[in-house]
Amino acid sequence: MTSENDPLPRGFRAGAAWCGLRKDPAHPDLGLLIADRPLPAAAVFTRNELCGAHVTLCREQLALGGGLVRAVLVNAKNANCATGTQGVDDARHLCHRLAALLGCDPAHVLMVSTGVIGARLPVDRIEGALPTLVGSVRPDGFADFARAIMTTDTFAKTARTKGPGSTGPFHVAGCAKGAGMIHPDMATMLAFLLTDARANLDLHLVLRGAVERTFHRVTVDGDTSPNDTVLLWTSEEVPVAAPAGAAGSPAADPFGTAVAEVSRQLCRMIARDGEGATRLVTVQVRGAASESEAARVGRTIATSPLVKTAVYGRDPNWGRILSAAGRSGARIDIARARVWIGPVDVYRDGVPHPEHEPAAHAHLAEQEEVVLGVDLAVGPFEADVWTCDLGPDYVAINADYRS
Amino acid sequence: MTSENDPLPRGFRAGAAWCGLRKDPAHPDLGLLIADRPLPAAAVFTRNELCGAHVTLCREQLALGGGLVRAVLVNAKNANCATGTQGVDDARHLCHRLAALLGCDPAHVLMVSTGVIGARLPVDRIEGALPTLVGSVRPDGFADFARAIMTTDTFAKTARTKGPGSTGPFHVAGCAKGAGMIHPDMATMLAFLLTDARANLDLHLVLRGAVERTFHRVTVDGDTSPNDTVLLWTSEEVPVAAPAGAAGSPAADPFGTAVAEVSRQLCRMIARDGEGATRLVTVQVRGAASESEAARVGRTIATSPLVKTAVYGRDPNWGRILSAAGRSGARIDIARARVWIGPVDVYRDGVPHPEHEPAAHAHLAEQEEVVLGVDLAVGPFEADVWTCDLGPDYVAINADYRS
Numbered sequence: 001m002t003s004e005n006d007p008l009p010r011g012f013r014a015g016a017a018w019c020g021l022r023k024d025p026a027h028p029d030l031g032l033l034i035a036d037r038p039l040p041a042a043a044v045f046t047r048n049e050l051c052g053a054h055v056t057l058c059r060e061q062l063a064l065g066g067g068l069v070r071a072v073l074v075n076a077k078n079a080n081c082a083t084g085t086q087g088v089d090d091a092r093h094l095c096h097r098l099a100a101l102l103g104c105d106p107a108h109v110l111m112v113s114t115g116v117i118g119a120r121l122p123v124d125r126i127e128g129a130l131p132t133l134v135g136s137v138r139p140d141g142f143a144d145f146a147r148a149i150m151t152t153d154t155f156a157k158t159a160r161t162k163g164p165g166s167t168g169p170f171h172v173a174g175c176a177k178g179a180g181m182i183h184p185d186m187a188t189m190l191a192f193l194l195t196d197a198r199a200n201l202d203l204h205l206v207l208r209g210a211v212e213r214t215f216h217r218v219t220v221d222g223d224t225s226p227n228d229t230v231l232l233w234t235s236e237e238v239p240v241a242a243p244a245g246a247a248g249s250p251a252a253d254p255f256g257t258a259v260a261e262v263s264r265q266l267c268r269m270i271a272r273d274g275e276g277a278t279r280l281v282t283v284q285v286r287g288a289a290s291e292s293e294a295a296r297v298g299r300t301i302a303t304s305p306l307v308k309t310a311v312y313g314r315d316p317n318w319g320r321i322l323s324a325a326g327r328s329g330a331r332i333d334i335a336r337a338r339v340w341i342g343p344v345d346v347y348r349d350g351v352p353h354p355e356h357e358p359a360a361h362a363h364l365a366e367q368e369e370v371v372l373g374v375d376l377a378v379g380p381f382e383a384d385v386w387t388c389d390l391g392p393d394y395v396a397i398n399a400d401y402r403s
Numbered sequence: 404m405t406s407e408n409d410p411l412p413r414g415f416r417a418g419a420a421w422c423g424l425r426k427d428p429a430h431p432d433l434g435l436l437i438a439d440r441p442l443p444a445a446a447v448f449t450r451n452e453l454c455g456a457h458v459t460l461c462r463e464q465l466a467l468g469g470g471l472v473r474a475v476l477v478n479a480k481n482a483n484c485a486t487g488t489q490g491v492d493d494a495r496h497l498c499h500r501l502a503a504l505l506g507c508d509p510a511h512v513l514m515v516s517t518g519v520i521g522a523r524l525p526v527d528r529i530e531g532a533l534p535t536l537v538g539s540v541r542p543d544g545f546a547d548f549a550r551a552i553m554t555t556d557t558f559a560k561t562a563r564t565k566g567p568g569s570t571g572p573f574h575v576a577g578c579a580k581g582a583g584m585i586h587p588d589m590a591t592m593l594a595f596l597l598t599d600a601r602a603n604l605d606l607h608l609v610l611r612g613a614v615e616r617t618f619h620r621v622t623v624d625g626d627t628s629p630n631d632t633v634l635l636w637t638s639e640e641v642p643v644a645a646p647a648g649a650a651g652s653p654a655a656d657p658f659g660t661a662v663a664e665v666s667r668q669l670c671r672m673i674a675r676d677g678e679g680a681t682r683l684v685t686v687q688v689r690g691a692a693s694e695s696e697a698a699r700v701g702r703t704i705a706t707s708p709l710v711k712t713a714v715y716g717r718d719p720n721w722g723r724i725l726s727a728a729g730r731s732g733a734r735i736d737i738a739r740a741r742v743w744i745g746p747v748d749v750y751r752d753g754v755p756h757p758e759h760e761p762a763a764h765a766h767l768a769e770q771e772e773v774v775l776g777v778d779l780a781v782g783p784f785e786a787d788v789w790t791c792d793l794g795p796d797y798v799a800i801n802a803d804y805r806s
Contacts, residue, residue: 323453
């Protein structure tokens with residue numbers, strides 16, 4: 001068993017501090033990750049045309065610093081987004097101040113922000129807290145970091161796994177904050193994946209392979225935020241064992257598998273923690289003509305308000321699932337398709353099976369993790385997508401006036 | 404002023420009857436439209452791969468009957484969808500029974516269904532009510548028809564307009580039922596457009612031009628139903644005047660303009676009547692690189708749960724609007740883009756304008772019809788999209804267990 005207080009993979013330390021972005025001084029609002037030396041990192045950012053200042057700056061810093069990173073500063077409660085060139089200048093200034101404290105190249109420092117959109121960062125407050133923040137870092141500080149970066153998350157999210165290395169196991173530790181874009185903050189999905197693995201594959205390839213099958217397959221409300229960021233960062237202490245299967249594929253590589261596994265755990269936590277959610281929903285798509293079509297069907301089902309309210313109501317409303325699959329644009333053979341809820345088929349061979357609806361209802365009513373599945377009956381490809389149900393609390397959380 | 408009890412365009416009659424699909428005998432559940440003779444019709448159907456039996460049968464009948472239609476039978480409360488070949492046979496049987504009563508070619512009779520998915524039509528009940536239904540038709544029966552086809556609509560939806568004809572004005576009368584796919588029925592959007600105009604243009608071209616700019620731009624919850632159908636049907640009594648502008652374009656043609664105007668009125672009624680809605684929302688997109696990109700941005704904003712809950716909360720949360728535009732995939736120049744809520748700009752020239760938020764809040768709080776706008780600053784194209792806000796009643800309506 002691993003615990004969130006276990007040490008980080010070798011080469012990394014983490015810490016947290018409070019600078020007044022949150023009202024409660026007992027809840028830190030700044031997080032810091034530090035590497036013992038500049039270490040290789042790969043990042044994936046939001047595809048939104050509106051992007052936070054940190055996305056612009058991180059891209060610039062990673063290019064300037066040759067993909068090496070010494071420190072990552074994260075603030076909660078303020079997204080530094082739609083703040084123009086001033087916002088990028090503010091973030092750059094803070095990176096330079098942190099670099100001065102650490103005595104490192106400013107190009108090796110990143111900053112990541114989430115929170116309310118359209119407000120300037122309180123630069124002086126953050127700058128004033130940097131010495132305390134730098135003093136807080138410890139090898140077992142990941143839990144403090146995870147708590148500091150929360151926005152409306154109801155619990156801190158960390159996950160760990162190990163994999164086979166040629167000199168002993170390598171480690172992957174991940175931390176994320178939630179996906180809901182929630183009032184009063186425009187929250188975002190952030191994830192930080194730290195490892196001691198020396199990869200056989202290009203780090204970007206490993207990250208993209210994992211993100212495509214995990215973070216791109218989790219949805220709370222279908223809204224992509226302007227600040228979404230996933231960072232993979234390695235101290236390269238442990239050479240990864242050779243892949244068992246075909247070389248060159250992140251899915252067959254032990255390191256790719258481990259990064260995807262930690263990402264998958266974090267995605268499930270994000271979906272479970274969706275605003276107002278009472279159920280973690282796994283949408284299983286099978287029998288698709290391609291993996292991208294499988295994922296598209298999964299995302300269409302997982303973002304359908306009708307499907308999500310039905311789950312909230314414990315209603316085994318398979319017609320809504322089949323209809324969402326039908327409008328997704330993916331190929332489907334309606335006459336041979338199959339729909340299941342939990343352990344039972346509710347539509348098969350072109351006809352409904354109402355005799356199974358009581359068992360489907362019981363699954364929705366009794367399980368906190370529920371499964372909705374569809375077999376498109378046109379090919380061998382599949383995908384899983386994670387989401388949550390849609391209850392009245394989602395509306396209550398998102399409808400409050402910000403003032 | 405026109406009234407819903409005005410006579411239909413010349414050549415048409417409408418009626419309604421009750422067969423027991425609804426519990427309340429005072430609320431008719433069958434509607435009938437009859438033409439004096441077989442008349443030209445054009446139809447647009449759902450793009451969902453899952454389609455109701457009537458969609459399959461209507462396509463077959465329109466091909467068999469050379470695009471001529473004598474009668475359209477509509478039932479509420481049962482979608483005859485996911486019912487396999489039996490469902491198509493049931494609908495065909497009823498068309499043949501109605502044709503026998505009218506003494507017409509069975510290929511000139513259509514049937515259209517909406518309601519719960521996955522249940523067989525009560526063929527005997529409907530067949531038993533056909534003589535009464537045929538006896539009910541009158542030139543001023545459109546309001547009765549509109550009431551009969553309602554599902555969870557809270558009001559019947561009809562609209563009318565006139566246009567210039569060479570022998571006097573031509574008329575267009577339209578009737579629709581709501582767009583929400585609502586428990587306990589999987590409701591659908593249906594619209595029937597009846598006219599006495601002899602068009603200068605191909606009827607399908609006129610209908611597609613209007614649908615693209617109206618019915619394809621209204622959304623309640625982003626779910627496309629398997630039964631969506633729009634029918635345009637003409638008695639060709641009044642030759643339409645020559646277009647003022649460029650010939651060949653439905654937008655410049657007086658008939659195209661009139662059909663789009665009636666469709667637009669019906670779409671606004673559908674959005675206003677969305678489940679749990681308290682606001683009719685018009686999303687105005689300007690400055691797009693193409694009309695399809697403008698419509699895509701409008702649909703992305705109009706289906707965003709974050710935007711819709713903010714409107715419910717009267718929160719002028721422009722960041723959610725800009726972020727939805729940013730993730731739509733359309734081109735946008737964030738630094739030059741503009742966002743407005745009602746009469747005021749809340750984001751302009753790359754920076755927020757918080758001083759205008761009180762006026763934006765007042766607009767959302769005080770107007771039943773609200774406007775959200777975005778100028779993408781990349782081109783001359785524009786589109787309007789209609790939707791409603793998302794309140795707790797949407798969840799309550801859709802989460803009930805069907806039993």
